[in-house]
Amino acid sequence: MDKQLLRTRILAQLQIVHQGAVNAAQRAYDTATNDENVAENKYDTLALEASYLAHGQSQRVAECLADIQAFTALDFQTDQTTGHVVLGSLIQLIDEEDHDRWIFFGPSAGGMKIKMTCDQTQQDTEVVIITPTSPLGEELLNRQVDDEVEITIAGKKIAYDIAVIA
Numbered sequence: 001m002d003k004q005l006l007r008t009r010i011l012a013q014l015q016i017v018h019q020g021a022v023n024a025a026q027r028a029y030d031t032a033t034n035d036e037n038v039a040e041n042k043y044d045t046l047a048l049e050a051s052y053l054a055h056g057q058s059q060r061v062a063e064c065l066a067d068i069q070a071f072t073a074l075d076f077q078t079d080q081t082t083g084h085v086v087l088g089s090l091i092q093l094i095d096e097e098d099h100d101r102w103i104f105f106g107p108s109a110g111g112m113k114i115k116m117t118c119d120q121t122q123q124d125t126e127v128v129i130i131t132p133t134s135p136l137g138e139e140l141l142n143r144q145v146d147d148e149v150e151i152t153i154a155g156k157k158i159a160y161d162i163a164v165i166a
Helices: 003-033 046-073 077-082 135-140
Strands: 090-095 100-105 113-117 124-130 148-153 156-165
Touching: 003 046, 003 113, 100 135, 124 135, 135 148
Parallel strands: 100 124
Antiparallel strands: 090 100, 090 156, 113 124, 148 156
């Protein structure tokens, strides 16, 4: 898989998420500052609640910008020389039933899914972003090809072999 194309798709998706957060923050701000929402008595808290929401939405906008900056600054050259899983690594995992799973080890945006074409099969494959703070990310950090990792999800142990680190 082309990691530069993957980064481009991740950044495009992050831009969409950022724009949604900006729009939500603007709507919350407009609601909080609308003259019709001025409190009529001490129990009328609509404007106060809207201001809390506007503040939360503005924090979300800042988080989205931080995600975009983190992926823009990501160095893809480091992982090609170490042979270990590091930030920017694209990893193919194979479970005990020979099902493969593609993981991108990213600095943020854990759980985001991106469709990419797999070089070997020429089929669309889902790539899931994980971060070093996730349970799987903690297990994968600094591992090498042919290492086995095991995680417990909902009380069930799942073992993966690392097939590819790109």
